[in-house]
């Protein structure tokens with residue numbers, strides 16, 4: 492996931508969970524293959540025990556088409572997609588075969604799969620695969636696109652598929668709009684309100700051609716500078732964070748106050764004489 496593919500032709504999905512809302516059924520599927528280079532490690536075993544490989548790959552493809560390229564919009568030619576499970580440092584990356592770039596490879600680290608919290612295993616594997624699958628199908632401005640935008644679009648699709656993990660950030664200290672991944676993904680989602688639900692779909696289509704930042708954003712936003720849009724976004728995020736903090740504080744104070752009231756109520760409870768145990772009345776006493 493964090494690796495930007497070597498040739499910029501950049502791209503994760505839960506099979507069943509994702510499929511309900513965003514899976515587009517009307518998509519011709521390319522040949523998909525699974526290659527396990529390290530069957531002895533725990534990562535490969537966990538993968539095989541947790542997900543159904545054909546379904547997870549096909550659903551990831553359908554999810555990407557439903558969210559990023561609906562209405563059969565143009566996509567790069569893809570003849571096959573091979574998921575390769577192997578041991579390497581990192582999470583995952585997507586590339587094409589040197590000999591024929593229409594044959595794609597998604598490399599997924601077994602070391603990373605082994606490190607995932609068992610409770611999040613299926614969602615995380617699915618999420619990473621949807622992200623990588625975006626790289627298979629997205630345009631990249633003829634390899635000229637800003638890497639942060641490429642990664643942001645991939646995480647935007649993961650977000651829209653309902654597969655954002657709990658640790659994702661909406662902004663980070665000192666970073667810009669093209670920080671990539673979660674931050675750029677949330678930023679792109681925030682633009683939907685002002686520029687329409689299809690704003691990222693349009694961005695991807697525009698990346699069929701070379702990326703020149705100023706022109707690209709002028710076209711997308713009707714003349715607004717991306718830096719201004721980012722400043723507006725970070726301001727609204729920090730205001731939201733302040734509101735959340737205040738609410739949390741109020742909740743905490745309320746809980747504390749209720750706790751104190753309950754303690755007072757306990758203290759004020761009138762002393763009650765214990766009832767006589769059953770069978771202890773005088774009548775029942777042995778003669």
Ligand SMILES: [Zn+2]
Pocket residue numbers: 492493494495496501502622623626642645
């Ligand atoms: Zn990526």
